[in-house]
Amino acid sequence: MSGLCGMVLALLLAPLVARAQLSDEMVRIGVLTDLSGPYSDWAGPGSVVAARMAVEDHGGRVLGRPVEVAGGDHQNKPDVGTALARRWIDLDRIDMIIDMPNSSVALAVHQVGRERNRIIINTGAATSDLTGRQCSPVGFHWVSDSYALSTGTTRAVMRQGGRSWYFLTVDYEGGYALERASESVVRADGGRVLGHARHPLNSGDFSSFLLQAQASRAQVVALANAGTDTINAIKQAAEFGLTRQGQRLIGMFININDVKALGLAAAQGVVATEGWYWDRDEESRAFASRFAERHRGNMPSQYQAGIYSAVRHYLKAIEAAGTDEAMAVAARMRALPVNDMFTRGGRVREDGRHVHDMYLVEAKKPEESQGPWDLYRILSTIPADQAFRPVNEGNCPLVRP
Template sequence: MNTHTSASWTGALARRSLRLGAAAVFVLGAPAFAQEAKPLKIGVLTDMSSLYADVTGKGSLVATQMAVEDFNAAGKPLKIEVLHADHQNKADVAASIARKWIDQDGVDVIVDVPNSAVALAVGNIVREKNKVMLASGPSSSDLTGKSCSPNTIHWTYDTYALATGAATAVVESGGKTWFTLTADYAFGHAMEQDVKNVVTRTGGKVIGNVRAPLNTQDFSSFLLQAQASKAQVVGLINAGGDTINSIKQAVEFGIPAGGQRLVATVLYITDVHSLGLKVAQGLQFTEAFYWDLNDDTRAWTKRFVPRNEGRYPSALHAGAYASVLHYLRAASAVGSSTDGAAVVAKMKELPTDDPLFRKGSIRVDGRKLHPMYLFQVKTPAESKYPWDYYNVVKTIPAEQVWRPLSEGGCSLVKL
């Protein structure tokens, strides 16, 4: 696999299955970076062709490019290149790309990195090479726990926050007994434990569990076990295409119609779009972003959609944009992108502020802090315009939704 540089990235954007590619240099260097002959290089390492392609993929590349453009338009332009690659949801492939990018192509920061197993592998390489990983796509809370790093920022969400929001609301509304269907890899394992902890803490009980392979097409045997358990709640601990397929098949098996409550612990707007409101209506879940939250999110979305083939942004696209924008501000303040740990330290020092997540901060363990939202999918009758899919049930303040520093086991935390 060879990464190539091109003066035009628009054609590469259209080829969803393209494994490796690059975007153009954006503008002349700022004075603070004048001593560096090379441009600052951003690598968007993502899923361009599989189950997370809709929620990350091309949209994460577009969001990254928008962050570069918006940063440079703000008055301190840098010489920047954006590259991209498809990691195929394989940790070894992702690690190989990351090493080549850093060693041969001079990449300073790797962005997006959906799939927690991939992110954990890439995070080790980035730390070894003293570069930066902006983990806007993966969700494992281990990234700010036992696997925390002075070179990683975990931006959008994590398994602890998702479990805290959704599971607490469901148990408090009467869903006391749970059966969990879990994606069998790092994200699923972390979320499974977080869900169990939250359910138990709030007075419920997980009475059964089954694990399914990543990107499976047939959930019938797993769903039959969930149905037979008689649990009040069937918790789907998966994401992307796995969530879509498991919800569709659960409806076909009559699980919701039979009185069991279906809870998606991770749900993206692209999933709801694929499912349709008739199938997805009523689902409650926790998320960090929705395009229709306020005037700022709507204005940004209006710019994003035409560049993403008419598809609206997921929270992970928003995370890619906001994390890159903050990284560029920090790198500019440091005056160099060479020392990744120094840029990450500056990212933690500077308050965050962008149109999608607004004001926030980054903790010592690398956890980006912002409110989360409990959403409920609208009924077809409630939806009034394209992609009008969510009602906000409640806003969950940052101090309530993120794991306390004392509980994560991060070596960077001095208690």
């Protein structure tokens, strides 16, 4: 009889034990993004939409508790981003922070996660330092990075004859990282770097920088910037006639939203590297259709799709760990494979880098497009083991020699 009573008591207590593994009455996810600045089109409100879709598709609950998504604007300022991250963690009990377009903000919030023992998943930042010297046991980098974005494009353009380069770079760490990675490939493959120009974030006038690039007579003018900076630079380069004079413009951090804003008449022929494209296959098209219904008809960027993937993986890791404690969840995130609409056969390395196939894409000619978002052709697939920096080259302290 006593054995039966024990079994009954265990069954009654089981839900309480499971719930006790969560630190609070719910799991809270904070999407720290650029809601109205230069990166808001390919991150911003759409990142919040993607995170909420991921929660809904997981069933809205984890370990029997509801999951909540909050959004916040870092205004592209590290002090604003870190202050909001600390408030979220200390006062609002946020369990995981995701997105962070802008590498300076991302590196700062990465450190907050380390200090406060909270999962930080960067999807929108470029700097590969997040999984290099600045790697964290609770930090992850999901979609792409400066190494993947710049090296794939650089190698492709050099194979097409682009031997001399001039870099037009946004003046913060994300731009420097793109430039460094690309320049290393140019030099290693026997090319020449003829100059660099630095511009402030969210510039309206690129005339002086473009004149310097034009005067260099470099075959390739590489834009190591993003968002409205990339769009404005390409538009003004057309006005200066750079391409008509034989120079080629390369977007190191160009996104589908940038191509859409530019229009194919201006963007045609631009080569870039993407981690995901909405028209890749049936599964990606189905997700994109659902996303567009919620986000004013816009197709998701690779970063918004990455938000969805990373949130789903995080929730699966909580389920597998039986707790939302950051170190336990981080261990499960590294152990579980990533198979979803974003990628097949993805995995998370010990340095926190999510490795997956990347795609070399080219903006179509206007007459080739079949619709407003039919903007790319996929030129080739870059296998995961070639797309990202080798794990032993990043100097991450978490990587065993």
